[in-house]
Amino acid sequence: MxxxxxxxxxxxxxxxxxxxxxxxxxxxxxxxxxxxxxxxxxxxxxxxxxxxxxxxxxxxxxKADQVMFESLRVSVTDTALPALDVLSRPLAALGHLTDRARDFVTVYQDNRRLAEDNERLLNWQQAALKLASENARLRELLKLTPEPVTTFITARVIANSGGAYVRSLMVHAGSDNGVERGQAAVTGEGLVGRVSEVGSRAARVLLVTDLNSRVPVIVEGPQQRALLTGDNSGRPCLRYLDAGAGIKIGDRVVTSGQGGVFPPGLPVGVVASLDGEAPRVEPYVELSRVEYLRIVDYGLADGLPKPVPIASRSGRRAEPFAGAQLGRR
Amino acid sequence: MALRSAGTPAPQRVDNPVARLLPIATTLLATVISIQPAHIPGYAALTPAFTLMAVYHWTIYRPDLLPPLAIFLIGVTQDLLAGVPPGVTALVLLLARAIVLRQRRQFVNRLFPFLWTGFTMLTGGVMLFLWTLHCLIDGVLIDFRETVFRAVLTISMFPIASFLLGRTQRTLMGAG
Structure with missing residues (x-):
């Protein structure tokens, strides 16, 4: 050649x-x-x-040392950020346009559905207010330590991985904005993933569907602990379940808080299929349509082990539960 | 001399610095387009390999203006931006260039179907190589279906990319 x-x-x-x-x-x-x-x-x-x-x-x-290129990756990302930000806007605008056209077609049905939802949610609001005041009274009685205050940063998605082998998003917020490695990325619907790399103005979020994503979860209903394991498909698997756990399609899956990376109770998705070797979970968030997400600091980011340079690494893989969501990136 | 006798035309001299940067600029643009969030369900996994299209086009028409070093740097940049293990895209694009350069005379001044057939074969090989490489890197057998869909989408998008690249090339460089 x-x-x-x-x-x-x-x-x-x-x-x-x-x-x-x-x-x-x-x-x-x-x-x-x-x-x-x-x-x-x-x-x-x-x-x-x-x-x-x-x-x-x-x-x-x-492959041998997964931390080696991290600083290079972060600086290249920070440098390319302005270009990516500008170029991602026309596509986002196009997406809005199609959404608006669809909204226009479905406005009547949407209105009816929203009126019904509103009625239902007002009832829930009453129940929530009652429970909140009851909770406050009980906490006071028990002298319970208050939970850490959660803060969040809303960030725009400016790039994705563009390929069949990695599931991650790049967001326009970084350490300058207070984003830290290990923080949870959520939308109003539920968990999206966690921050895996942070630059000064941009950060990468590893999605729950990525091959390297591991999230400790609880399947509500049977109250079964499991590890939500991404495999690059749209529906991650539930691993390490007890045999005969009694899981049904439609069971809610939330974070268990084990491993100390995510707080307990963050909605993740619902059990969508029981075929194959492990049950599969349909995430609540439609990951390919996320445009804005919240990077939430639950005060737990310290729970994520720091990347270990190859020289001081003893084993190849961490324990699944102890090192929740460990991965290549 | 071998190439001339085989019918490869002499590339037109390009003095305009903008035109000389065109292959690198369009390949870089293809990289950026590859990682754009399109907000279409399932698109991210099936994003066509736009960078491969640009490298194929320019290796056939102006390999002098898209040197291996530029391909390497663009490939590494794409890997770093996409969160893919660094070196993977660079390796694939450089190998693609090597293969295409070897067969270049088969494609220059031929009808588009020849060009498309060549790209189809190249994409098939590249996607298979990528899949194998990622299976080795991740140590698991990755579902092959997405790779097949991505290859099909890449092949079917090539005529549009080829048309756009060809038009830009003609506009900025004259005949080519």
Whole structure:
């Protein structure tokens, strides 16, 4: 291949000396720093195999030491942020336009549904107010330590992974805004994932569906603890369930709080299928349509183990429950 | 000389710096488009390999203006931005360039169906390679169906990408 390129470039040289000097690439670089033609040709010939080898080495190094490229990744992300932010807006606008058209068509049904919902929710509001005051009274009686105050940052999604092998989102908020590694990413419907990398102005959220995502959960109903394990499909699996756990389709799945990464009780999804080797969960959040999400600080981010450099790493994988949501990224 | 005798046309001289940067710029743009959130259910996993389309096009028409170093840097940038293990896209794009450059004379000045057939074969190989690589990296057997759908989507989007790249090339570089 490099030979063909050479032949092709060589063919140009005698006929068009000027064009030769204006060409981009390794040849030009070589000429600029004054290599002789045979040397330049050798460099040219070696460039492609060298870069192929370099890429392969990077893949292997990245596999062996997963922390190695994190700072590079974070700085590249921060640098590319303005471009990604600007370019993501037209697509988002297009999405709004189609949403608006759909809303226009369904306005009558939506109105009826919302009126019914409103009536139902007003009843719930009364129940919630009653429970809240009862809770407050009981907490006072028990002298219960107050739960840490949760704060959140709303961030816009500016990029995704664009491929079949990784499920993550990049959001326009970083350490400058108070985002920290390990914080939960949620929408009004439920859990989206957790912050896996933080730059100064951007952060990456590893989705619950990613191959490397592990979330300790409880299946409400049978009150079964399990590990929600992503496999890059739209429906993550429930692993480490007791045999004969009595799980049914439609059971709610919420975070268990085990491992100390997420607080208990965050809605995740519902059991959607019991076929195959493990039950599958349909997340409440439609992950491909998320445009804004909240990065929530429950005061628990310290619970996430810090990435361990390869030199001091003893085992290859962490214990599933102790290192909740550990992953490559 | 071998290439000339096989009918490869001499590439037109390009003095305009904007036009000379066109292959790199469009490949970089393809990278950015690849990671744009489209808010379409299921799209993220099936996003066509736009960068591969750009590399294929420019390797056939102007390999001089899209050198291996640029492909490497663009590939690594895409990996870092997408959260993919660094080096994967760079490796795939460089291998694609190597293969296409070897077969380049089969495609230059041929009808579009030849070009498309070549791209179909390349995409098939690339997707299979990517799938194998990710299975090895993650240590699990990844569902192959999404890879197949992604390949089909990539192949079916190629005519549009080829048309747009060709038009831009002609506008900025003259005939080509």
């Amino acid at each position: 490099a030979q063909s390129a050479l032949a092709w470039q060589g063919m140009q040289t005698p006929r068009r000396g000027k064009a030769y000097s204006s060409w981009a690439g390794a040849a030009r670089t070589g000429e600029m720093i004054g290599f002789s033609p045979p040397r330049r040709a050798a460099i040219q010939r070696a460039t492609l195999p060298f870069l192929v080898l370099l890429s392969a080495t990077m893949v292997m190094l990245g």
